[in-house]
Amino acid sequence: xxxxxxxxxxxxxxNSVVKSPLNRIPLELHTSESIYFKGMCTxxxxxxGPATSIDVAKLAGVSQSAVSRxxxxxxxxxxxxxxxxxxxxxxxxxxxxxxARSLMxxxxxxxxxxxxxxxxxxxxxxxxxLSNALQEIGYHVLLFTLTDETxxxxxxxxxxxxxxxxxxxxxxxxxSSLASSCQSNGIPVILVNRTTSADGCSSVSTDNEAGATMLxxxxxxxxxxxxxxxxxxxxxxxNLERERGLTxxxxxxxxxxxxxxxxxxxxxxxxxxxxxLLSGSNFVPDAIFCANDFxxxxxxxxxxFHHGLRVPQDISVVGFDDSGPASWLSYDLTTYSQPIPQxxxxxISILQAVAQNPDAAPQHVVIxxxxxxxxxxxxxxxx
Amino acid sequence: xxxxxxxxxxxxxxNSVVKSPLNRIPLELHTSESIYFKGMCTxxxxxxGPATSIDVAKLAGVSQSAVSRxxxxxxxxxxxxxxxxxxxxxxxxxxxxxxARSLMxxxxxxxxxxxxxxxxxxxxxxxxxLSNALQEIGYHVLLFTLTDETxxxxxxxxxxxxxxxxxxxxxxxxxSSLASSCQSNGIPVILVNRTTSADGCSSVSTDNEAGATMLxxxxxxxxxxxxxxxxxxxxxxxNLERERGLTxxxxxxxxxxxxxxxxxxxxxxxxxxxxxLLSGSNFVPDAIFCANDFxxxxxxxxxxFHHGLRVPQDISVVGFDDSGPASWLSYDLTTYSQPIPQxxxxxISILQAVAQNPDAAPQHVVIxxxxxxxxxxxxxxxx
DNA sequence: AAGTCACTTGCATGCGTATGCAACACTGTG
DNA sequence: CACAGTGTTGCATACGCATGCAAGTGACTT
Numbered sequence: 001x002x003x004x005x006x007x008x009x010x011x012x013x014x015n016s017v018v019k020s021p022l023n024r025i026p027l028e029l030h031t032s033e034s035i036y037f038k039g040m041c042t043x044x045x046x047x048x049g050p051a052t053s054i055d056v057a058k059l060a061g062v063s064q065s066a067v068s069r070x071x072x073x074x075x076x077x078x079x080x081x082x083x084x085x086x087x088x089x090x091x092x093x094x095x096x097x098x099x100a101r102s103l104m105x106x107x108x109x110x111x112x113x114x115x116x117x118x119x120x121x122x123x124x125x126x127x128x129x130l131s132n133a134l135q136e137i138g139y140h141v142l143l144f145t146l147t148d149e150t151x152x153x154x155x156x157x158x159x160x161x162x163x164x165x166x167x168x169x170x171x172x173x174x175x176s177s178l179a180s181s182c183q184s185n186g187i188p189v190i191l192v193n194r195t196t197s198a199d200g201c202s203s204v205s206t207d208n209e210a211g212a213t214m215l216x217x218x219x220x221x222x223x224x225x226x227x228x229x230x231x232x233x234x235x236x237x238x239n240l241e242r243e244r245g246l247t248x249x250x251x252x253x254x255x256x257x258x259x260x261x262x263x264x265x266x267x268x269x270x271x272x273x274x275x276x277l278l279s280g281s282n283f284v285p286d287a288i289f290c291a292n293d294f295x296x297x298x299x300x301x302x303x304x305f306h307h308g309l310r311v312p313q314d315i316s317v318v319g320f321d322d323s324g325p326a327s328w329l330s331y332d333l334t335t336y337s338q339p340i341p342q343x344x345x346x347x348i349s350i351l352q353a354v355a356q357n358p359d360a361a362p363q364h365v366v367i368x369x370x371x372x373x374x375x376x377x378x379x380x381x382x383x
Numbered sequence: 384x385x386x387x388x389x390x391x392x393x394x395x396x397x398n399s400v401v402k403s404p405l406n407r408i409p410l411e412l413h414t415s416e417s418i419y420f421k422g423m424c425t426x427x428x429x430x431x432g433p434a435t436s437i438d439v440a441k442l443a444g445v446s447q448s449a450v451s452r453x454x455x456x457x458x459x460x461x462x463x464x465x466x467x468x469x470x471x472x473x474x475x476x477x478x479x480x481x482x483a484r485s486l487m488x489x490x491x492x493x494x495x496x497x498x499x500x501x502x503x504x505x506x507x508x509x510x511x512x513l514s515n516a517l518q519e520i521g522y523h524v525l526l527f528t529l530t531d532e533t534x535x536x537x538x539x540x541x542x543x544x545x546x547x548x549x550x551x552x553x554x555x556x557x558x559s560s561l562a563s564s565c566q567s568n569g570i571p572v573i574l575v576n577r578t579t580s581a582d583g584c585s586s587v588s589t590d591n592e593a594g595a596t597m598l599x600x601x602x603x604x605x606x607x608x609x610x611x612x613x614x615x616x617x618x619x620x621x622n623l624e625r626e627r628g629l630t631x632x633x634x635x636x637x638x639x640x641x642x643x644x645x646x647x648x649x650x651x652x653x654x655x656x657x658x659x660l661l662s663g664s665n666f667v668p669d670a671i672f673c674a675n676d677f678x679x680x681x682x683x684x685x686x687x688f689h690h691g692l693r694v695p696q697d698i699s700v701v702g703f704d705d706s707g708p709a710s711w712l713s714y715d716l717t718t719y720s721q722p723i724p725q726x727x728x729x730x731i732s733i734l735q736a737v738a739q740n741p742d743a744a745p746q747h748v749v750i751x752x753x754x755x756x757x758x759x760x761x762x763x764x765x766x
Numbered sequence: 767a768a769g770t771c772a773c774t775t776g777c778a779t780g781c782g783t784a785t786g787c788a789a790c791a792c793t794g795t796g
Numbered sequence: 797c798a799c800a801g802t803g804t805t806g807c808a809t810a811c812g813c814a815t816g817c818a819a820g821t822g823a824c825t826t
Contacts, residue, residue: 049489050543050568052782063806068784075785078804093567098544099491100782102482103811106432113526118511119707121504128501131528135538140545143496143526145514155518160433161481162523184476185433301712324502329684330713435812446776451814458814461774483812486781 051092060088071096102163111351112159112167114144114152120265120294122323125340126170126192133344137352139165146172153178160185166351168192173236174201188354188362190347193338195237195364202354202362204346206369208238208320211336212245212289214371215318218334219287220249222378224316226257228285230274230295232265239265242291242320259283263295270295271302278307286315287377293319293326296333300376316377326372334377337369434475443471454479485546494734495542495550497527497535503648503677505706508723509553509575516727520735522548529555536561543568549734551575556619557584571737571745573730576721578620578747585737585745587729589752591621591703594719595628595672597754598701601717602670603632605761607699609640611668613657613678615648622648625674625703642666646678653678654685661690669698670760676702676709679716683759699760709755717760720752 053067060067062081069075070085077085088094102108111134118124131141142164146152156178159167167182170192179198182189189201196203219227229246232239243260250256261277263270270290277283288303290296296319303309303317311317319326322337346365353360373379436450443450445464452458453468460468471477485491494517501507514524525547529535539561542550550565553575562581565572572584579586602610612629615622626643633639644660646653653673660666671686673679679702686692686700694700702709705720729748736743756762 050546054782064783065785065806066804068782069805072784076804081804095540095544097486097546097782098541099482099485099546100811101784103480103486103782103813104784106811108482110525118501118507119504121502121507124501124504124507127526128528131526132530132533135528135533140541141526141528142493143510143514143524145511145518145524147515150515150518157478158481158523161478163433163480163482297711297713305712325708328680329688330680437812447813448776448815449774451812452775455814459772459774464774480812483781484814486783486812487814489781 050097051089051094053094053096055092056085056088056094059092060084106163108140108163108165109138110140110142110162110164112142112144112156112162112164113170114146114156114167114172115170116146116172117265118145119267120171120292120323121325122293122321122338123171125324126343129340129344130168130170130192130347133348137348139351153181157181159187163187166190166354168347169194171238174198186358188351188358190350192343192347193238195241200362202350202364204343204350204365204367205237206336206338206343206367208241209245209248211369211371212242212320213249214245215320215334215336216246216249216289218371218373219289219316219318219377220253220256222287222316222380224287224378225255226284226286227259228277228283228288229258229260230263230270230288230290230299231260232263232291232295234262234264236265239291246289257283259285263291263298265292265295267294267298270298274299274302275306278303288315288317290317290319293321293323293333293335295319296335296376297325297331300331300333311376312378318377322369322372327374332375333372334374335372337372339367339369342367433480434472434477436477436479438475439468439471439477442475443467450477451479489546491523491546491548492521493523493525493545493547495525495527495539495545495547497529497539497550497552497555499529499555500648501528502650503554503675503706504708505676505704505721506554508707509726512723512727513551513553513575513730516731520731522734536564540564542570546570549573549737551730552577554621557581569741571734571741573733575726575730576621583745585733585747587726587733587748587750588620589719589721589726589750591624592628592631594752594754595625595703596632597628598703598717598719599629599632599672601754601756602672602699602701602760603636603639605670605699605763607670607761608638609667609669610642611660611666611671612641612643613646613653613671613673613682614643615646615674615678617645617647619648622674629672640666642668646674646681648675648678650677650681653681657682657685658689661686671698671700673700673702676704676706676716676718678702679718679759680708680714683714683716694759695761701760705752705755710757715758717757718755720755722750722752725750 053064056067057064062085066077066081067085069077070082113127113130115123115127118127134141144155153175160181164187166188168190171194173194174189174191174196176198179189179201183200191201191203193205194203195205227250229243231243247258250258261273263273288299290299296317300311300317303311303315309315319333319335322335325331326333326335346367350363436447439450440447445467449460449464450468452460453465496510496513498506498510501510517524527538536558543564547570549571551573554577556577557572557574557579559581562572562584566583574584574586576588577586578588610633612626614626630641633641644656646656671682673682679700683694683700686694686698692698702716702718705718708714709716709718729750733746
């Protein structure tokens, strides 16, 4: 789909007031003398839309280069010149056209941010904090929300079309074709909360396996011996690592039974699966280890309101992420934290490294979270 | 802040392998014969980064125009030509540079989306669904996350610098200076979940006043007579309208007492304010009307876990929005829905109208939500 | 057979900015 | 006073693509 985008009249040049082709509009129209031509209601820009650096140059009586240099960091401009340019710019309401600038500099200062499932408050928090941080250092953020139907590859090819400076994929897996696509086009890719076997792209993630092990040990230490794992999306690195952490902790102890159901990191799915398991009653868990908080909320609600079970008295529940609602008292969820501020910091750091040297080796940052003990899991002495 | 963006080496031309200035590189470098020059590891594009339409044209043996027309909707290209171009493009991995295209067409196909506070799941849902819809019709979404510290005007001036096709402000108020800025630059502004007195920009919102009245009547009909209003941010249109709806319903009935506290649409603030009120005990409400769901969650938690009150047996709570967690069984919140899909649809419709005719009159769409009766408020017969 | 019309194609130009180069102005040193 | 050095400025060009115009090609009508 290499089309023009939204289907709109292909005419272009919405500013051409007269019918004649643009290249016949006499150059005089560009001068400041024609400001009131046609009596348009906009500011001083006349009929030609926003003022350009040439307009400013003419008004200030300097060259276009001087205007450009005034707004280019590190360029050398005399104080006098700068003042005249700034005065003229203010009068015309001039602002540099970032699109044109990008064409020259080959840098857009736009970072792509792909995310799937903002309904999960943890992802929403990542997006918000990442976006804030990027804005703070002068980047713009182009948001890609991925759904199950969207062909993520197709969509993200646009990253290349737009020549974005980098692509951050938060909680989204990377297809190998996209990875190589970006790589061959020199667009750095940073994975957040995912890892990949594809080399060439950086990643920032939490120590999922160690965290899950720590969490599992806590659960087991509290005296639980029949643990149910509510798995996330099967193919994701987070699910694999967390499950590995859990099962290794279980394997290290005698007499702990393990069962799993598939929650797919989805609220409804988790609720349905837990209901099905409990009605089947083949396996009656005394603790439920959810691959993330979001599913834990669904599970807790199902346990309490559909099955009349008390949490944690009748059954314990733990999650992973420490997302916002985990600390809401209705859930008060024991979980393992993914420290978003640190993850954001790592992303920024990688980004800046890459910006300075596009050929820098990809980095893989693993951040340690911590066990967050709240009330959804019976503690050691509560038995 | 009209600088070059992130502070990076201002050198540019990262592709210039040799030290000589670009304009001395012989034209031959542009031809396909020089593909293997310098043995770069990228695909067939040689040393010059991504392939351009000129590269494709040379390889296909046609003019650059032909390449451009192949990827321009509505342009006329012969089947033979198109085939040759596509073959060449595939071989070179060519993708049209949208930046360059934008410079010509004066349309970026990028929509700005400003939002404040993604922690509120309702806002997160708006962003997700809006973004999905925009992507579906070929737009890109540039996300602006506003915090209390960000100077929204300063930040959003960049909308103009980037020549975005439109700006959508979701749950964010519009400063008049920004409004006029956009207007004078011909950038359409659409407010979602806010209205404004500034003319010139469109808006999409729910019938806040009517909804609040309906909700209030339901609460009163259930027998409540001491209603506490947890206000949202005082200056927002939503808060004003909802409070007006509530107080008018109260005024219409005899013997209903009213009190208010300020929650500022914030989770913690609401919890603190409710605690303070209940400990002061000047006013003991039998129902709490929260200006949005998000605060209602905080309030319910505070009531239940800090004050030992049962909801709805001891006290009723209602919210506004019908955001995701409102249907989570821990809250099971009675609320008034803001139908996001319809709001999104309205935004898209306005956008397309504006795209076809930039001078179209601004539209103000008001959408009807509906009363969502759940379990957080005592019903008529439950007394 | 000449004319008409629809469709393609290439040429040339322009979108708004950044930047290498050369020319210049000015300061301070020997 | 000549000269090197530092800082400014304008000129010209390029970034990659879209598009008006004119020229060209057939097909079809009269």
